[in-house]
Amino acid sequence: MSTTAQIGVTGLAVMGRNLARNFARNGYTVALHNRTAARTHALVEEFGHEGAFVAAETAKDFVAALERPRRLVIMVKAGEPTDAVIREFAPLLEPGDMIIDGGNAHFADTRRRERELREQGLHFVGTGISGGEEGALHGPSIMPGGSTESYGSLGPMLERISAKAADGAPCVTHVGPDGAGHFVKMVHNGIEYADMQLIGEAYQLLRDVAGYTPAEIADVFRTWNEGRLGSYLIEITAEVLAHTDAATGLAFVDIVTDAAGQKGTGRWTVQTALDLGSPVTAIAQATFARAASGQRELRAAYAGLPGGTTPALSRTEAARFTSQVEHALYASKVIAYDQGWKMIQDAAAEYGWKIDLGAVAKIWRGGCIIRASFLDRIRAAYAADSELVSLLGEMEFAMEITDAQVPWRETVASAARRGIPVPAFSAALAHYDTLRAGRLPAALLQGQRDYFGAHTYGRTDRPGAFHTHWAQDGRPETQA
Ligand code: 6PG
Numbered sequence: 345m346s347t348t349a350q351i352g353v354t355g356l357a358v359m360g361r362n363l364a365r366n367f368a369r370n371g372y373t374v375a376l377h378n379r380t381a382a383r384t385h386a387l388v389e390e391f392g393h394e395g396a397f398v399a400a401e402t403a404k405d406f407v408a409a410l411e412r413p414r415r416l417v418i419m420v421k422a423g424e425p426t427d428a429v430i431r432e433f434a435p436l437l438e439p440g441d442m443i444i445d446g447g448n449a450h451f452a453d454t455r456r457r458e459r460e461l462r463e464q465g466l467h468f469v470g471t472g473i474s475g476g477e478e479g480a481l482h483g484p485s486i487m488p489g490g491s492t493e494s495y496g497s498l499g500p501m502l503e504r505i506s507a508k509a510a511d512g513a514p515c516v517t518h519v520g521p522d523g524a525g526h527f528v529k530m531v532h533n534g535i536e537y538a539d540m541q542l543i544g545e546a547y548q549l550l551r552d553v554a555g556y557t558p559a560e561i562a563d564v565f566r567t568w569n570e571g572r573l574g575s576y577l578i579e580i581t582a583e584v585l586a587h588t589d590a591a592t593g594l595a596f597v598d599i600v601t602d603a604a605g606q607k608g609t610g611r612w613t614v615q616t617a618l619d620l621g622s623p624v625t626a627i628a629q630a631t632f633a634r635a636a637s638g639q640r641e642l643r644a645a646y647a648g649l650p651g652g653t654t655p656a657l658s659r660t661e662a663a664r665f666t667s668q669v670e671h672a673l674y675a676s677k678v679i680a681y682d683q684g685w686k687m688i689q690d691a692a693a694e695y696g697w698k699i700d701l702g703a704v705a706k707i708w709r710g711g712c713i714i715r716a717s718f719l720d721r722i723r724a725a726y727a728a729d730s731e732l733v734s735l736l737g738e739m740e741f742a743m744e745i746t747d748a749q750v751p752w753r754e755t756v757a758s759a760a761r762r763g764i765p766v767p768a769f770s771a772a773l774a775h776y777d778t779l780r781a782g783r784l785p786a787a788l789l790q791g792q793r794d795y796f797g798a799h800t801y802g803r804t805d806r807p808g809a810f811h812t813h814w815a816q817d818g819r820p821e822t823q824a
Contacts, residue, residue, distance in 0.1 A: 349375035349398050349409045351501060353417045354429060355447075356383045360419030361391075362480035363446060363473070366505045368395025377406035407436040413467075414441035415498055422449045430457060430468075439465030442494045446473045448609055451489075451523035451530060451616075455695075458490060458522040467494035470522070472529020474712035475507065483507035485712035486516035487532070489525030507711025509720075515711040519704070520697040527616075527691055528704055531684050534613030534627040536577075536713050537606075538680035541630030541768040543581050546673045547597075549755065552654060552764050554662035554669075558595040562586035564666055572744075573674055575716030604634035613687075620694055622687040625775045626680035629767035651763025665758075672755035675748035676772035681722065682735040683775065702726030734779075745776070800824045 352375035353364040360378075364387065368374045373396040378384045381401045388399050400406035407414065414437055418429050426447055433443065443466060445454065454470030461468040472487030473480065486502045488495060495518040503514035519525040543565075550561045562585035569578045587596035610631045617624040636642075657665055685701055692699045705722035708714060725738040735741045756773050759766040778784065790801035791812075800809040809824040 348396075348411065349373045350411055351375070351415045351417060352377065352400075352406055352410050353419060354378065354403075354406060354433070355419035356387055357419065358477045359446070359473070359480050360417075361387055362477055363417065363419060363484075363505075364397070365391050365394055366481055366483070367501070368397055370504045371395065372501065373398060375400055375406055375409040377401075377403065403432050403436060407433065410441075412438070412440070413497055414438075415444060415501070416442065417444045417446050419446050422447045422453070426453070427457075430461070434461060434464060434466060437466055440467075442467035442469055442490070442498065444469040444471050444488070444490075444498065445526075446471050448472075448529065448533075448607070449526050450612055451527035454489065454523035454526045462491075467491050469494050469498060470526040471502075472519075472525050472532065474529060474532055474708075475715075476713070479507065479711050483515070483711050485532075485707050485710065485715070487519050487525040487529045487707065488516070489519055489521060489523055489527075491521065492518065506707075507715075509706070509709035510717075513706065513709075515707040515709065517700065517703040517707050520692070520699045522695075522697075524692075524695070524697045524699060527695075527697075528688060528699070530609050530612050530616065531688055532708065532712060532714060533609035534617075534624060534631075534687075535681060535684040537610035537613070537630040537634070538624075538626040538684075538768055539575075539577050539677065539714055541633055542626070542673055542676050542680065542772075543577060545759075545766040545769050546669050547581070547585070548764060549669050549759060549766070550666060553657065553758065553762060554665050555656055556662065556666075558585045558597050568670060568673075572718065573670065573677070575718060576713060577716075603638040603640070606631070606634045610634070616691075617687055620687065620690045622683075622690040623775065624683045624687050625771040626676065626683055626768045629771040633765075633767050652761050654762040654764075665755075668751035668755045668758075671748040671751035672769055675745055675752045675776075676769050677718070678735060678741055678745060679772035679776055680768070681718075685722070685735065700726075700730075701732070702730065 350372045351367050353360050354377040356376060356378040364374050364376055375398045376384045376387060377400045384399045388397050398409045400409055416433060418426060420426055420429055426445060426449060430443060443461065449470055458468040467490055469488050469490030473484045475484035483506055486506045488502060499518060502516045506514045506516040508514055519528045547561055550556045550564060562582045565578055565582035569582060585597055589596045589599045592599055613624065614628045614631050688699055688701065688704065702723050705719045705726060709719045722735065725735055726732055732738065736745060752773060756766060756769050793799040794801050794811055795814045798811050800811045803810055810821050811824050812821045813819040
């Protein structure tokens with residue numbers, strides 16, 4: 345078989361198929377392979393007119409069809425299926441060839457695979473791909489890790505097929521070595537969880553406090569989508585809320601079971617953040633809120649227990665409350681994103697990655713699920729100061745958070761008074777107050793730990809670790 349293909353895709357389920365089509369539509373010759381060959385042929389039959397495909401029935405033929413250095417994209421389920429495909433193809437490749445994993449792999453698996461394949465002279469490029477099926481076909485945001493050398497060969501191809509931001513820039517960058525790409529994709533998904541939960545809490549407040557119908561709330565979100573909250577998630581929220589269920593004629597949102605699913609990337613973000621000691625509290629609350637929503641028996645046991653009171657608002661009060669919720673949603677979103685960027689910084693320090701934080705924002709302006717004009721603000725903030733410790737160190741964000749203080753706090757307090765759960769709003773506000781507090785109850789906590797476990801504590805007036813002899817035996821505190 346002639347070696348004509350610049351790229352190959354194995355694993356032709358929807359994401360893999362659409363990515364292969366995207367490469368072909370952009371002028372590349374694409375080798376195709378799938379465990380079930382029928383799926384390979386079906387793709388060529390249906391979409392062969394879109395570009396040049398080379399259908400391969402065997403792994404050997406697939407590899408033979410690829411020009412050197414071979415670029416082989418794996419689009420299969422994360423975990424063992426990915427390892428199985430690597431085991432099948434790695435022996436057929438030669439030094440300098442590369443395997444690109446476009447699945448939602450855990451970054452620790454990617455780090456392991458990259459190390460193992462590097463020892464065989466192969467490049468392993470764990471690549472986050474965000475934007476779902478549509479994104480894969482029309483232009484996703486792409487987050488490749490792996491070696492700088494691999495990006496030299498692969499990068500221009502990814503830049504051509506990626507989404508383009510409003511300024512025309514491709515939504516792809518070489519994120520960093522080994523698992524950095526999949527790590528940043530994981531954080532993208534964690535932020536996605538927080539963003540979706542915050543939007544959901546805003547919806548519930550407008551429904552239960554402002555007394556608006558789903559259709560009225562859709563109009564509110566359409567208005568918000570024209571302003572600083574404008575984003576893909578806000579845009580589709582308006583569509584979902586405006587949708588009427590064909591079978592019943594009821595508002596679609598009212599016929600959907602209120603138990604959230606999750607494929608796991610948000611959970612990974614929280615687990616990893618705990619290991620890093622990185623407080624992504626808004627992402628964590630969003631992830632736990634998904635779990636809690638599915639606990640039917642527990643919810644049934646709590647149903648009917650006393651809560652708050654929800655006095656109706658007049659139309660004027662409802663409009664005012666809506667403005668408050670917009671401030672609370674925006675402020676909470678800034679905190680949630682700031683937590684995500686801090687987590688990326690914490691991981692870079694832990695794993696020795698040098699990640700351009702502005703570039704991460706830059707490639708998330710288009711193609712991905714959290715795409716928004718807001719991300720260009722973050723890009724600009726890091727472009728102005730690459731050492732920025734927090735988004736709140738940037739004047740405009742700081743001013744917006746200042747403006748939000750009263751409405752943000754009033755929204756959270758109002759929700760608490762009325763018994764409406766806003767775990768992500770509350771977590772974002774508590775995180776903000778934790779970081780701005782002059783003194784935290786951690787001082788008392790250190791005393792407790794020293795009392796029952798002699799774990800020692802620091803003092804405010806001199807360096808060192810100290811232990812108090814709590815047995816009241818008169819002995820002075822000792823310096824550990
Ligand atoms: C993306 C999405 C995608 C995600 C699915 C399901 O960036 O295209 O984040 O990667 O896995 O949308 O996510 P959950 O089932 O975890 O909500």
